[in-house]
Amino acid sequence: MADDEFPSDLLDAQRAYWEADARVREVTGGLPPGPEVAAGTAAITDGQRSELARAREARLLALEALNRHPWWATADDRHAAWTRLQKAARASEDAGARRE
Numbered sequence: 001m002a003d004d005e006f007p008s009d010l011l012d013a014q015r016a017y018w019e020a021d022a023r024v025r026e027v028t029g030g031l032p033p034g035p036e037v038a039a040g041t042a043a044i045t046d047g048q049r050s051e052l053a054r055a056r057e058a059r060l061l062a063l064e065a066l067n068r069h070p071w072w073a074t075a076d077d078r079h080a081a082w083t084r085l086q087k088a089a090r091a092s093e094d095a096g097a098r099r100e
Contacts, residue, residue, distance in 0.1 A: 006071065006088050013066040014089040020059035027055045 031052070032042035075081035 006085055007069075010066075010069050010071050010085065011089045011092055013062070013069055014085055015093055017059070017062040017066050018089075020055070020062040024052070024055045024059050027052050 027048075031037075031044055031048055036042035037044060072078060072081070
């Protein structure tokens with residue numbers, strides 16, 4: 001398989017992981033600062049804890065789907081392939097954004 005030839009569902013899995021990771025960052029960005037929580041001047045609500053748990057679970061599932069894709073069995077150098085996949089997924093993501 002060519003270095004930059006990836007199955008579309010693997011590219012989709014990479015983008016799904018990025019989206020799930022962005023959601024975790026969004027949720028954590030809305031939490032009170034850690035030092036304030038530690039000092040007792042701010043608190044994380046049960047709703048925030050639940051939302052963060054859901055976002056982290058979705059990110060974990062997306063990562064598992066990405067890592068368990070059967071294409072990885074064909075890669076001689078998984079690290080190099082991972083790097084190429086990320087570049088290819090970004091390029092296809094950027095191309096899609098330009099079409100919109």
